[in-house]
Amino acid sequence: MKIIVTGGAGFIGTHLTRRLVGHGHDVIIIDNESNSSRASVPAGARFVFGDVTKPEELEPVFSQGADAVCHLAGQVSIIRAFDNPIGDLRTNTEGTINVVRVCLAHRVPRLIYASSMTAYGDTDVVPTPESEPCRPDSYYGITKFAAERYVHATAERPDLECPLAVTSLRMFSVFGPGQAWDNPYQGVLGIFLGRIQRGEPITIFGDGEQTRDFVFIDDVIDGWLGALENTDSTAGRIINLGSGRPHSINELAAKVLAAHGIPEGEYDVRYAPTRPGEQRRVQADISLARELFGWQPKTSFEEGLLETMQWAGGTGPGEDANGLTAQAETTIGERT
Structure with missing residues (x-):
């Protein structure tokens, strides 16, 4: 198949593109390199500089035709969305509308x-199924949900001459080799690793008892391929991709410290006030993905952590992590 991947030079996009190329697909990446680099593009994929907020930059690529589009381009920092809601809206919602329009x-x-x-926002139903009403309480969550609704409302239009089969994958906290170190929510593991390897303090926002569902990148890519290869069962569906297992941020910090051989209480862990848009309890109900195309995460958190640490290159506090930049938790930026 000929597949266009927007945001394909970023963390998830790079892994997805590499797998698609390995499966023999013809892959074209569109990315504006705002939080990524064409240097990370896997061999065998074609790179085109382009911004989803600019339809004129999408048009030349889409006009060549495609069998499928994997749309990952966006702004994923929750804090940045509060600082610049218009920019977040333009990238995540308007950018998605632009992609849908050129698809049509x-x-x-x-x-x-x-x-x-x-x-989902701060829901009482945990594990959370796809049927749970969405009440996003962060600007970022609002723009992602709005874009999701545009995608599905378009696919449901009866007047389309060429139907568009769509699937939305609600990804939880994806981690693994190659991830950005500056996303203060989904990249919290990377931030902790970077800080420990540089011997810098870890900052936990709130009491640390908020939970996240950390899912390894290879499992997430399995989910994308499963959705792509099973259009009959996944078209029109919204599907969770998570591990189905919750970890508190305190637990995460303890596991990362233990993996570095640091005894409990012997590292500088600091607490700061809770930030806006914080979800208290997060855990995916992943039964639908299993039912639709047999998807099941294979990698435990501990296995994924070890592989991520090996990729980073550092083994203890103060060691160089092969150029890893441990940026402050308030640093903004990302890729997807």
Whole structure:
């Protein structure tokens, strides 16, 4: 298949592109390199500089035709969305609308959208199924959910000459080799690793008892491929991709410290006030993905942590992590 991957030079996009190329697909990446680099593009994929907020930069690529689009391009920092809500809206919602419109204009039959766990907001139903009403309470979650609704409302239009089969994958906290170190929510593991390897304090916002569902990158890519390869069962569906297992941020910090051989209480762990948009309890109900295309995460958190540490290159406090930049938790930026 000929597949366009927006945001394909970022963390998830790079892993997805590498797998698609390995499966023999013809892959074209569109990325504006705002939080990524074409240097990370896997061999065998074609790179085109382009911004989803600018339809004129999408048009030349889509006009060449495609069998499917994997839309990952976006702004994923929750804090940055509060600082610049218009920019967040333009990238995540308007950018998605632009992608949908060029799909329709050039009769692309398949679109998979990178949605987010933040669409649910602070829900009482945990583990959370896809049927749970969405009440996003962060600006970022609002823009991702709005884009998701545009995608599905478009696919449901009866007047389309060429139907667009869409699937939204609500990803939870994806981690693994190659991830950005400056996303203060989904990248919290990377931030902790970087700080420990540089011997810098860890900062936990709130009491640390908020939970996250950390899912390893290889499992997430399995989910994307499963959705792509099973259009009949996944078209029109919204599907969670998580591990189904919760970890508190305190637990995460303890596991990362233990993996570095640091005894409990012997590292500088600091606490700061809770930030806006914080979800208290996060855990995916992943039964639908299992039912639709047999998806099941294979990598335990501990196995994924070890592989991520090996990729980073550092083994203890103060050691160089092969150029790893441990940026402050308040640093903003990302890729997806």
